[in-house]
Amino acid sequence: MQGCNMKCSYCIVPKTRGVERGRPMDEIIDEIEKLAANGTREVTLLGQIVNQYGIREFPFVDKKSPFVQLLERVHEIEGIDRIRFTSPHPVGFKQDLIDCYARLPKLVEYIHFPMQSGSNRILKAMRRPYTIEKFKSIIAELRKVRPDMYISTDIIVGFPGETDEDFELTRQAFEEVGFDMAYLFKYSVRPGTTAEPLGDPITKEQKEQRNQILLEILRKSSLARNEALIGKNEDVLFEGPAKKGDNMFVGRTAGNRVVIVKASPRLIGQIVPVHFTRVTASTLFGELVLEGVEAGVNVTTSVAV
Ligand code: SF4
Structure with missing residues (x-):
């Protein structure tokens, strides 16, 4: 997929890459079949909001979204052993996709799921159309069907207006989920975004401090997850x-x-x-x-x- 129809206030992608559009499903399957015939064992399906794939071009079938239908077809390809996708979005992340983790064994037990903030006030300011409760509930549902799921995320610290209380909510959610990996970004202005007029009022030192707090939580949870694999x-x-x-x-x-x-x-x-x-x-x-x-x-x- 290319492009994005969301309007996250810090992001320039919708302006630079245009509206969301996906390649025809048959073309994708054809390409992966050829790759598999040449020895490829793993594929990653890519899109800005990959779970929204084909939502306007293809119908739901048996209550399954076009993206779930695509996963099923990739899963049938002989020679492909691992299927990944990135990045999904809480919007449109429904039960049909969660169920895939129970019935499609080639779908790896790993998901990159951008949270961005644990504060609903900041998520709203970022124009991220979900709450932290919704985000956490999807992870809980995923872990019900794949308890061993590895989860990574993206977080922005120091978004304009992020107070100590907002960051504390991010810290709590970050610790509670127990991410295995994370890309932590210190906010900086992107010209042309709707957040640009807000400037960059959080100091470098505050952003660095918040970043370090999350890094330390990540280091501990990632180490604990890896230590559990010793001897296996x-x-x-x-x-x-x-x-x-x-x-x-x-x-x-x-x-x-x-x-x-x-x-x-x-x-x-x-x-x-x-x-x-x-x-x-x-x-x-x-x-x-x-x-x-x-x-x-x-x-x-x-x-x-
Ligand atoms: S952050 Fe992702 S979902 Fe939001 S506008 Fe940018 S590409 Fe789209």
């Missing part, structure tokens, strides 16, 4: 050589955790079980469980829908 095995899709170390290779679990182990170039593009022995907040280390896996070709491919 999980399938890892190998992507390529690690930045450091002889014969060290990097891959990802279905939950999008970064894994570094001693391996061989033959494993690039392959999904191989790894036994975890050591972790940091951001990375899992361990050893291969199986050897002798055939060499693969492509690793992971993103497909714009």
Whole structure:
């Protein structure tokens, strides 16, 4: 998908990329079939609000949205083992999509779900059309069907008018959800946005302080999640050589955790079980469980829908 019909006050995308539009479903399926035939094991469906895919072009079928229909069709493609998508929005995130996590095993147990703020007052000022209660209730429903779900988010600290009380609500929600990863942004003005006239009244120091508070919560929750994997095995899709170390290779679990182990170039593009022995907040280390896996070709491919 390209473009966006939302009007978030801090964002320039609707102006620069135009209205929301999606590629025809058959064309996407055709492209993924070809990728799968060439060895691709994982695809990521991309859109500014990806769960809104085809909402105007295709009808609902059996109460399933066009995006859910697309997921079902991708799921049927032989050779594709992992399906990701980014980014969904609370708007239009309904039960039909939540149910997919129970019945489509190729849909990974990872979701990037932008929260932006935990204060309803600030969400309104940002023109984000949901409440923090709604946001948290979707996560609770997702965890009912996939208790092991890994969740990442986007947060903006220091939006104009964000008081200590507003930030405290963000801090509480951030801690309560227990995100596994997050992109934390310190607000800055984007020319041409509707928030531009509000200026940038929160000081750099305040933004930095708020950022550090969230970073520390994230570090603890991410480390705890990784520590729980020590002694366990999980399938890892190998992507390529690690930045450091002889014969060290990097891959990802279905939950999008970064894994570094001693391996061989033959494993690039392959999904191989790894036994975890050591972790940091951001990375899992361990050893291969199986050897002798055939060499693969492509690793992971993103497909714009
Ligand atoms: S932040 Fe996302 S949803 Fe909001 S206007 Fe920008 S692209 Fe659209």
